[in-house]
Amino acid sequence: MKINPLFLVTGLVLVAALVTLEVPIQHVNAQKVGDVIAPMPRNVIIPTTDKILVSIVPGATFLTDTAYNPNPIEVSVGQTVLWTNDDFSFHTVTTGEMGDTDAGRVFDSGLAGPTALTSTGKTYEFTFESAGEYPYYCILHPGMVGKVIVI
Numbered sequence: 001m002k003i004n005p006l007f008l009v010t011g012l013v014l015v016a017a018l019v020t021l022e023v024p025i026q027h028v029n030a031q032k033v034g035d036v037i038a039p040m041p042r043n044v045i046i047p048t049t050d051k052i053l054v055s056i057v058p059g060a061t062f063l064t065d066t067a068y069n070p071n072p073i074e075v076s077v078g079q080t081v082l083w084t085n086d087d088f089s090f091h092t093v094t095t096g097e098m099g100d101t102d103a104g105r106v107f108d109s110g111l112a113g114p115t116a117l118t119s120t121g122k123t124y125e126f127t128f129e130s131a132g133e134y135p136y137y138c139i140l141h142p143g144m145v146g147k148v149i150v151i
């Protein structure tokens with residue numbers, strides 16, 4: 001039996017298309033798996049309290065070192081801090097201090113994009129991989145200051 005070469009080519013193109021589609025899907029899954037700190041045995045529940053929670057409190061615009069609560073915070077290397085905007089105003093979580101030329105060098109929730117703390121309920125998280133002191137502030141209200149101490 002002779003196979004029409006046109007069918008053969010069409011088949012190959014379909015296979016190539018499927019393989020191409022498969023790659024991004026696997027990539028997305030790999031990123032999700034990567035969020036877990038380490039491979040864990042099954043039936044172990046990872047508590048959500050692994051993250052250190054910090055609130056940007058209501059009225060933070062008019063506050064200084066109480067705008068982020070609790071503040072300062074002490075965390076271990078490898079721990080993640082999750083900031084939640086509990087205010088109605090737009091704020092940022094940006095490393096450095098007012099006037100720093102390298103503000104946001106380590107972490108920055110930013111003024112745009114998916115991590116921007118534009119409104120109530122928005123969250124930003126950062127995992128600290130190195131020990132040290134990390135002062136941070138709000139670019140929009142530079143009086144708002146906080147500090148993360150990583151030990």
Ligand SMILES: [Cu+2]
Pocket residue numbers: 060061090091092138139140141144
């Ligand atoms: Cu602010």
